[in-house]
Amino acid sequence: MSPNQETSLIDHFDNHLKGIASPELEQLLAQDPEAVQEWARLQLAVEGIKELGLYEQVGAVRRTWQQQQETATPSIVRRLSHGYFRAAAVIAIVAFSGIAVYKYTTTSAAGVYAENYISFQSGTQRGTGMADDVRQAYQEKNWAGVIEAFKHAAVHNNENLFLTGMANLELKRYAEAAVLFQQVIDNNAKAHDTLFEEDAEYYLAMTQLAANHAKEAMPLIDRIKADPHHAYHDQVKKIPSIDLWIARHK
Amino acid sequence: MSVAVKYTDAELIAAIKDERQLNSAILFIYKKYAESTSAFIMSYGGSRQDAEDVFQDTVVAFINIVTKGSYRMEASIKTFLVSVAKNIWFNEVKRRERADFREKAYEAGREVKEQDISQVISEMEQKRALRDLIHTLGESCRKILLLFYYENLSMKEILGHLPYENEQVVRNKKYKCLQQLTGIIKSSPSIVTQMKEIAK
Incomplete structure (x- = not known):
């Protein structure tokens, strides 16, 4: 087949995938055995591409699931001590007003962030998704590299949006981080999806705290705290209520 | 949510x-x-x-x-x-x-x-072989083919994801990549034989 015939066959093939019939194609396939063979190879190629796409999509969800598991497990331990912290804080306020004043003057939203921030660990599993460069730079803690890879990423999916948000947060570029986390949440709302949803909610709240925007952070914090199924529920519950109260009212 | x-x-x-x-x-x-x-x-x-x-x-x-x-x-x-x-x-x-x-x-x-499952396994292995074959393509080719055939994006939408000048450049690149892939398949006759059932 000539190169022109090949590209023409590909056009017919793409139209065929869209359900567009072509008498010209029927004729070509009836007359040209070579075209029939090339047609079969095109079918195989696209079958393989779709298989690879699905494999990578499942791989991306697998990483989300692993990350959710990693963040959920250690926080169970912290949760046990949460009651102690809260009770101790209340007693401290009543009994030691001086300490309370000190506490009030020294606690800030950014302080709450600094004391409670934990890095997000990106998965390192098999499955080369389209966010590979971003993920690899993230795993290497090359924050600038993450942002650069994101600029050149083929797809701005939730994974690389989220990881780039995290890179910005690590670099204290709070405004940029907040935009990216919000984009993950918006994407999910649009697609009725949940990929990186809970991660984005938690780290958006942390970003707002870091930027001393307690008013923006609190609705998210309250929502996560009220939802026992949220992946970061235990993590948020371990933040002393007194600190949150001060950050909220200061 | x-x-x-x-x-x-x-x-x-x-x-x-x-x-x-x-x-x-x-x-x-x-x-x-x-x-x-x-x-x-x-x-x-x-x-x-x-x-x-x-x-x-x-x-x-x-x-x-x-x-x-x-x-x-x-x-x-x-x-x-x-x-x-x-x-x-x-x-x-x-x-x-x-x-x-x-x-x-x-x-x-x-x-x-296992009647149904054995067919699933055999098909899965064949598809894995095909997937491995696609991995011999360059990264840019894999991306463009995935965006077009798996994500079902238009040329205009793909332009927003890849650093190409215009839709025609994307279209030409996609032709070349698909032809490259069918060429790889052509040089792997065992794959063609194994995959006949899937292609039906």
Whole structure:
């Protein structure tokens, strides 16, 4: 087949995938055995591409699931001590007003962030998704590299949006981080999806705290705290209520 | 949305068939079935990594079956997934030619109803071979073909994801990449033979 015939066959093939019939194609396939063979190879190629796409999509969800598991497990331990912290804080306020004043003057939203921030660990599993460069730079803690890879990423999916948000947060570029986390949440709302949803909610709240925007952070914090199924529920519950109260009212 | 979606078996099947819900459905499958299936694989000598890789292959195979309309819901999804995972793992053991595992695996495998599953496994292996073939393409070619054929993006939309000058450049690149891939397939006659059934 000539190169022109090949590209023409590909056009017919793409139209065929869209359900567009072509008498010209029927004729070509009836007359040209070579075209029939090339047609079969095109079918195989696209079958393989779709298989690879699905494999990578499942791989991306697998990483989300692993990350959710990693963040959920250690926080169970912290949760046990949460009651102690809260009770101790209340007693401290009543009994030691001086300490309370000190506490009030020294606690800030950014302080709450600094004391409670934990890095997000990106998965390192098999499955080369389209966010590979971003993920690899993230795993290497090359924050600038993450942002650069994101600029050149083929797809701005939730994974690389989220990881780039995290890179910005690590670099204290709070405004940029907040935009990216919000984009993950918006994407999910649009697609009725949940990929990186809970991660984005938690780290958006942390970003707002870091930027001393307690008013923006609190609705998210309250929502996560009220939802026992949220992946970061235990993590948020371990933040002393007194600190949150001060950050909220200061 | 902060609370994970929960599905009945029938709802899960419907969600898998709905492109917009596919990610939620996959996440639900992981949350509900990954641990128990992985525990099974590990009880047959697989490592944690083996178990997770097998489960990923299992989920891909399950989605393929459902989207083709071949899933008949005769058994629960859990039973079906465990059977598929079990067979994938036994096959993997065989592939690794580790006699100590193999003997134990095949003994246990006899108790499973396998008519449908064996076809799934054979098809899955062929598709894996095809997937490996696609990995010999360059990264840019893989991306453009995935965006067009898997994500179903238009040339204009692809332009927003890749650093090309205009839609015509994207179109030309896509032609070349697809031709490159069919060329690779052409030079691998064994793949063509193996894949005849899938291409039908």
